[in-house]
Each structure stands twice: as structure tokens, then as C-alpha cells.
Amino acid sequence: MIEINKNILRFILVLSYIIITAFLIFGISNLYSYLNTGADRSTMLHTEIKKIDQYLPKIEWETLNNEGRFMDAQTLNSIENDYLDAWYVKQIAYKTNTTIGIEDYYTKSAKKNIYSTIDLNTTEKISIESTTLQHHPTLEFFSEDGQLAVITDKDVIEYKRVFQNRTCVLETTEKATYKLTLLLEDGFWRIRHITKIQVEDYKTKFVPATGLSTQINGINYYPQNTPWDMFGDAFDPKIISKDFKIIKDAGLNSVRIFVQYDDFGKANVNTEKLKKLKDVLDLAEENNLKVMVTLFDFYGDYSVLDWSLNQRHAETIVSELKDHPALFAWDIKNEPNLDFDNRGESLVKAWLDKMIDLVKSIDTNHPVTIGWSNVESATILKDKLDIITFHYYKDLDDLDDVYKNLKLEIPNRQIAITEFGISSYKGLWNPFGNSEKDQTEYHQQAQTIFFKNNIQFMSWTLYDFIEIPKEVVGRLPWRKNTQKYFGFINTNGNKKAAFKHLIKP
Structure with a gap:
């Protein structure tokens, strides 16, 4: 009976060793795979940006005629996606007065200004609901090393509602021009510097339909x-x-x-x-x-x-x-x-x-x-x-x-x-x-x-x-x-x- 119990104990110990070893190998292999393939960006972002579902302002690029390196379509598309996502996370930040997602789309110098605005708005109990409806960017410069891009975004149509103590105190539509610099960091384009260089109130003029009206x-x-x-x-x-x-x-x-x-x-x-x-x-x-x-x-x-x-x-x-x-x-x-x-x-x-x-x-x-x-x-x-x-x-x-x-x-x-x-x-x-x-x-x-x-x-x-x-x-x-x-x-x-x-x- 004693010999039988010893055999059972040995079997349990060997089985436990095999199971523990299998889990270790599985964990190491998954870690190795993760490090070699790179993390999915959507899992890195707290906001889990899915631009196709959440933010699609109309964007029309000027014909490329930039200084510096030739810009291929894939890189331009990558810049466009990250640029619009940067707008989106900033709008969420100003609406909620939180900083979630900002560091993923702005460099240290750029996010400093955003954080200052959020701190001020929090103190003054201000929140801002906003969106952009149109962008007309021009690529001015693309560095030879492919790490820096300078863009002028003209006629950006931006709608804003400003609330203080949950009461709307301002509602406005603007047409603005922005000058910005983007840096490629960790495979993603982040805004390093953005400046509004021109702004005016935006109002459209009624233009009657040209077609013949129907007697309804x-x-x-x-x-x-x-x-x-x-x-x-x-x-x-x-x-x-x-x-x-x-x-x-x-x-x-x-x-x-x-x-x-x-x-x-x-x-x-x-x-x-x-x-x-x-x-x-x-x-x-x-x-x-x-x-x-x-x-x-x-x-x-x-x-x-x-x-x-x-x-x-x-x-x-x-x-x-x-x-x-x-x-x-x-x-x-x-x-x-x-x-x-x-x-x-x-x-x-x-x-x-x-x-x-x-x-x-x-x-x-x-x-x-x-x-x-x-x-x-x-x-x-x-x-x-x-x-x-x-x-x-x-x-x-x-x-x-x-x-x-x-x-x-x-x-x-x-x-x-x-x-x-x-x-x-x-x-x-x-x-x-x-x-x-x-x-x-x-x-x-x-x-x-x-x-x-x-x-x-x-x-x-x-x-x-x-x-x-x-x-x-x-x-x-x-x-x-x-x-x-x-x-x-x-x-x-x-x-x-x-x-x-x-x-x-």
C-alpha cells in the first residue's frame, strides 16, 4: 500500500511539472511573438480609435509639389489617418477635460499646450464640443530621412459649442488655416507643433437650386x-x-x-x-x-x-x-x-x-x-x-x-x-x-x-x-x-x- 501511494505521488509530481513547463513555454512563445510583430495600436490607445466609425471629415489634399523627399501614397495616407485621429482625440479631451489618448498623437511640446487648456477649462468649469467638417491640406515639406512633414491645412471648417457650468455660452463656426509639423515616432505620425495662422467666421450664402421646381x-x-x-x-x-x-x-x-x-x-x-x-x-x-x-x-x-x-x-x-x-x-x-x-x-x-x-x-x-x-x-x-x-x-x-x-x-x-x-x-x-x-x-x-x-x-x-x-x-x-x-x-x-x-x- 505504501509503495502504491509513493507511485501515485510520483505521478502527480511529474504531471504537475509537465503542466507548469507547458504554461511557461506557452507564455514565452506568446511574448516572443508579441515582441516580433509589434503591438496593435488600437490596444495601445485608451480611446480605441476606429476612424472609419468615429471621425470622417472631408479631406482634400492639394496636388503634391513639396520640397524635400518624394511622398508616396502609402505614407500620405498614414499621415492623413494620424492627423485626423489627432483632431479627434483632442476634441474628446476638450469635451471631457481628460487627457486620454493625447500622448499617442502629440509630442511632448505639443501636448503641453493641450494639457494647459484642459487644466484651465477644468478650473473654469468649461467644456467644448467641436468637430471639423472640411480639411484642405498642402504638404509643404517632407524631410529626406522621412521623419518630418510640414503641412498647411487651409479652410478648415470647425464648429464649436462652448459650455460653462453646463450652459452653452458660445456657438460658432469658423474657417481657419493651420500650420503644423509632424514627426514620425515609433512608426506613427505625431503632431509636434500646430498653429492657427488665420481664422474668420464661416457663413454660407444661399444659392437657389438651378433646376425647375415641380408642382407638388x-x-x-x-x-x-x-x-x-x-x-x-x-x-x-x-x-x-x-x-x-x-x-x-x-x-x-x-x-x-x-x-x-x-x-x-x-x-x-x-x-x-x-x-x-x-x-x-x-x-x-x-x-x-x-x-x-x-x-x-x-x-x-x-x-x-x-x-x-x-x-x-x-x-x-x-x-x-x-x-x-x-x-x-x-x-x-x-x-x-x-x-x-x-x-x-x-x-x-x-x-x-x-x-x-x-x-x-x-x-x-x-x-x-x-x-x-x-x-x-x-x-x-x-x-x-x-x-x-x-x-x-x-x-x-x-x-x-x-x-x-x-x-x-x-x-x-x-x-x-x-x-x-x-x-x-x-x-x-x-x-x-x-x-x-x-x-x-x-x-x-x-x-x-x-x-x-x-x-x-x-x-x-x-x-x-x-x-x-x-x-x-x-x-x-x-x-x-x-x-x-x-x-x-x-x-x-x-x-x-x-x-x-x-x-x-
Whole structure:
């Protein structure tokens, strides 16, 4: 028995030795591999920068004609990436008054100034939200040893909001020129010195769209079986073409459709979704309909650091569609004034202002509008828009005066009501709702007012829907059921009585 126990003990000791040796060899081999391959930079940074997802201002380099060494494309791309990341970490630092990530993108002399600013802002309880939207750098000098680059970055468009004690005390957009020197250290380009050598307030001048305006007599459109998911897996061109024929045969000339920011891939627009969007415009062209494309549906963040991502999203879509013959207008955002309370009116307006500038800089031909949720907001940014559009779900008895007053206030712009309608739901969740007869009388009255005042319009919407996503009106059944029955065609595919008043009294 004693001999057996000794053998067991020997076995345990040998096994333990083998296991410990294996762990040591594994650890040493991993350390050796790490030292030979180099650490992944994203794991070195506390901020874990992923520029493609977090910061994409538009950058346009001047043609290379620098002194010193020839600059190859790979090195220029490396400089660009590190330079923009340096901007990004500095903006985070000034927003949070922390120094995380600064040492990865700035040399000792450069980060000293940033740290001093952070200390001062912390003492004064100041924080700064900022972003850059455009950069136009010129490479002035690249050293023969490839370790130093001198750059002049002209016409940098920078938006800032300065807060003190959590209250916004300054909001400004600047156009500035920066002179900077970058050093290559540890394989990465760090800013050694940066100086703002010129700055001025930045304001754009309204330039009206050059294309002919369309007399808007239209309707908001979703396929009946895929509302708010028009470009999803169930996308069916045959159904959309059939619906467009119904719309055209009814006497209408246009449709308003919606592009969801998240659904289309945010900054990196999904090419498959974009193709489907182009297919919809092709189908509209085949049916002799014009299309108003509404951007940023279901977007409601407006965070300043996301603006460059938002702009790359819009830039891709606008650039792709701007020459399409079916396109007649861009709606920057649906009902953004509903976000004023949660996100702040000044922030939302600033976001809209910059997005208008971007869209008009890419497409000078097609009109730009904003689909305000009510007439009270319709005068906001009126001097930057080609068409003034608002939604009207109030008492029709007041519409005549509402429209005339707005026309007096904005006499030099095309005006259209791009959403109006009434639900025909009257049931368990709303026993005092409106019937189909009430809906018919409503649209007859609306079209009478439109005809009398030559009001342009787009009604809500072609179909009654079987299901409404909770993201649209929430989960409450009385809200969801009401939203289902705004259409002119019911869920069985039959035209409701209101259909005959789609365009005439």
C-alpha cells in the first residue's frame, strides 16, 4: 500500500511539472511573438480609435509639389489617418477635460499646450464640443530621412459649442488655416507643433437650386406589407411598380420616400440598399413620377462628434442620385423639430444648417427642404431652403388662414404641405375615432382648400397597414391602431371612399 501511494505521488509530481513547463513555454512563445510583430495600436490607445466609425471629415489634399523627399501614397495616407485621429482625440479631451489618448498623437511640446487648456477649462468649469467638417491640406515639406512633414491645412471648417457650468455660452463656426509639423515616432505620425495662422467666421450664402421646381401633387409612400422597411429583404420592384401606376393613374405626380440612417449603414452606406433606392427612382421614372427623397429617417442623436459621419452618409447618397431624372427634391430630415426638447433646439438647427450646406454643395440642381412637423416651425432656416414644407394634422377649418399667413411671411419661396391626413380607425382602442365616411369628408374638404389657394401637397399615405413598427409610434395599442388606418386603400386591397379625393374635391 505504501509503495502504491509513493507511485501515485510520483505521478502527480511529474504531471504537475509537465503542466507548469507547458504554461511557461506557452507564455514565452506568446511574448516572443508579441515582441516580433509589434503591438496593435488600437490596444495601445485608451480611446480605441476606429476612424472609419468615429471621425470622417472631408479631406482634400492639394496636388503634391513639396520640397524635400518624394511622398508616396502609402505614407500620405498614414499621415492623413494620424492627423485626423489627432483632431479627434483632442476634441474628446476638450469635451471631457481628460487627457486620454493625447500622448499617442502629440509630442511632448505639443501636448503641453493641450494639457494647459484642459487644466484651465477644468478650473473654469468649461467644456467644448467641436468637430471639423472640411480639411484642405498642402504638404509643404517632407524631410529626406522621412521623419518630418510640414503641412498647411487651409479652410478648415470647425464648429464649436462652448459650455460653462453646463450652459452653452458660445456657438460658432469658423474657417481657419493651420500650420503644423509632424514627426514620425515609433512608426506613427505625431503632431509636434500646430498653429492657427488665420481664422474668420464661416457663413454660407444661399444659392437657389438651378433646376425647375415641380408642382407638388403627391403622396407619401411605403409598400403595404413593408411599411418603414421598404428596402429590406422583402423588397419587391413589381409591387412598387404596381403601386406607382396606381398613384399615377389617380392623377398624382410625385411620391415622398424615406431613407433610414441606421438601416442604410450610417457613414458606410450599404451598397445593396443604395441600389434598391436607385431602383425605386427608376420605377418612378418609368411611371412618370417625381421623387422627394427624405434623408436621416429615425436619426435623432445630433452629437457634434458624429457630424462628420452623418455628412459622409448624406454625401454618398446625394452624389449617387443627384443626376437621376426622377429626383425632384431633397428633404433633409423628417420632423426634426420634434427633437428640440430632447436634443436642444440650437444643436438641431446647427446640424440642419450644416447638412443643408453639404447637400447643396454636392447637388446645385435640386431643391432642398425640411419636413417640419407643424406650421409654427416652418419659418426656421427659411432663408437657406428652396422649398418650405410642413405637416398639417390640425383642424382643417384653420388651414386657409394658416397658409395665407405663412405665404405673407415667406413670399419668395415655394410652399407645400408634405403630410396631412386622418385615420379611419374607430374600434376597441378608440371608440370615438373617425369612420371611413369622416375620412372621406376630411379629404374632400382638404382638397377644396388646396384647390382654392393653389396649395401643393403630399398626403399620408397610400395604404392602410397591417403592422406598425413600435419605433414609429411606440407600443400603445390605441396609437398603433390609429396609425394603421390613414391609407386610401384598405388591407384587403380595396379603395376606400376617400380615394376619389386624392387630388380633387
